[in-house]
Amino acid sequence: MNTLAIGSIFAVFALMMVAPSAFADHxxxxxxxxxxxxxxxxxxxxxxxxxxxxxxxxxxxxxxxxxxxxxxxxxxxxxxxxxxxxxxxxxxxxxxxxxxxxxxxxxxxxxxxxxxxxxxxxxxxEAHGEEEEASEEGHDEMSHAMTASADGSIMVNIGSVAPAEGEELALEVEFTDADGNTIEHVNFDISATQDGEEVLAESGQHSHSGVADYTTSALGSDSPVDVQVTILGIGLPDDEANWTGPIGETISVNVVPEFGPIAMIILAAAIVSIVAISARSKVIPRL
Ligand SMILES: [Cu+2]
Incomplete structure (x- = not known):
């Protein structure tokens, strides 16, 4: 029974380590x-x-x-x-x-x-496919906040995965039009503050796909994080003269980092699995 429980723990941890690479879209x-x-x-x-x-x-x-x-x-x-x-x-x-x-x-x-x-x-x-897979497993861990530009032509949609307290916040920024279609080739600056402190600052960004991933520095509290996205224009990086869109407009999105105990959920799942495996082993007669 003891060796079986230990074996189960290893099996669960082995699964947890293998799973992300198995889901990755390479x-x-x-x-x-x-x-x-x-x-x-x-x-x-x-x-x-x-x-x-x-x-x-x-x-x-x-x-x-x-x-x-x-x-x-x-x-x-x-x-x-x-x-x-x-x-x-x-x-x-x-x-x-x-x-x-x-x-x-x-x-x-x-x-x-x-x-x-x-x-x-x-x-x-950076492979954001892996993060999406991971968040799908954990039921709505990713929360979304959205703000449109003044003319309504660009929606800035920010998905965030609940971090543990004191950890950095992962942000997935997606640019879409009013119909929800992803806008490609967006040039922008992005910064974020929490309680007046800068936790992210990246300028001259180009998102080829319309989706980009960022990580803030470690958060000090669960206060809202104010994400500022300044649109520099839509177009290819070497074609700045022809960039379109609400150039120079800063779009502000408030992200509330709901501290979610992801680690606890994973640990709880692991314990439940071990109990399940152990319980089942009692029923199966040993040869
Ligand atoms: Cu050739």
Missing amino acids: ANVPVSIPAGSSTPGCETTDECFIPNEVTIDVGSEVTWTNDDTAAHTVTSGTATDGPDGEFDSSLFMAGKSFTHKFEAPGEFAYFCLVHPWMSGTVIVQ
């Missing part, structure tokens, strides 16, 4: 090197790599397939500054492919060493 995203890209011209429509820009979560892979008749490389860096050493396929032939796994967030430019007009970008985001 995809492999395909990119084509299309026919004809060995001749200049494809760069005018951003079609030397298709799609020219991909956004993935940390831990995901991108596979480039050479659908051209010429040999190409997929080399991190830019034609003007040269390779930066992050990754390099070296020359690969027609019909072959090259896969690279991205382990860190960031924006990775790449090009073809042979045909320098060929360039593309891989944007690697």
Whole structure:
């Protein structure tokens, strides 16, 4: 009975450790090197790599397939500054492919060493998929607060997972239109204060997907956290002149950090499982 209980504890903890990675969505995203890209011209429509820009979560892979008749490389860096050493396929032939796994967030430019007009970008985001999975397991741990811009064109929706007291608050910021559709390519500053103290300050942010994750510094109390999002404009980062939206408007969202004993819920679940396993073992006759 004692060894069984200990065994059950290990089984439960092993499950808890395995579960998050089992749920994580670590995809492999395909990119084509299309026919004809060995001749200049494809760069005018951003079609030397298709799609020219991909956004993935940390831990995901991108596979480039050479659908051209010429040999190409997929080399991190830019034609003007040269390779930066992050990754390099070296020359690969027609019909072959090259896969690279991205382990860190960031924006990775790449090009073809042979045909320098060929360039593309891989944007690697912190995997917010895992956090969503985790919060779904725990029944409404994520609470949402929302405020619209004065003209109603942008809704700032902030989801937060209840932290333990004295811990940092995880914020998921999503930009949507009035119909709830996610707005892509939002440039913004974000800051947060609690009891007049700054707990978050990030400027010049670009959310490619319209969703971004932030973490405040450790909270001192359960007072509301005042999140300020200043819209810098909607558009691509290098196209500031054409940004649209309520430029310069600061949208304030109040997030109440309901201190939820997540750790206690997990622990309680673990204890319940152990009791259940132990109880069942009493019923099953031992051989
Ligand atoms: Cu090439």
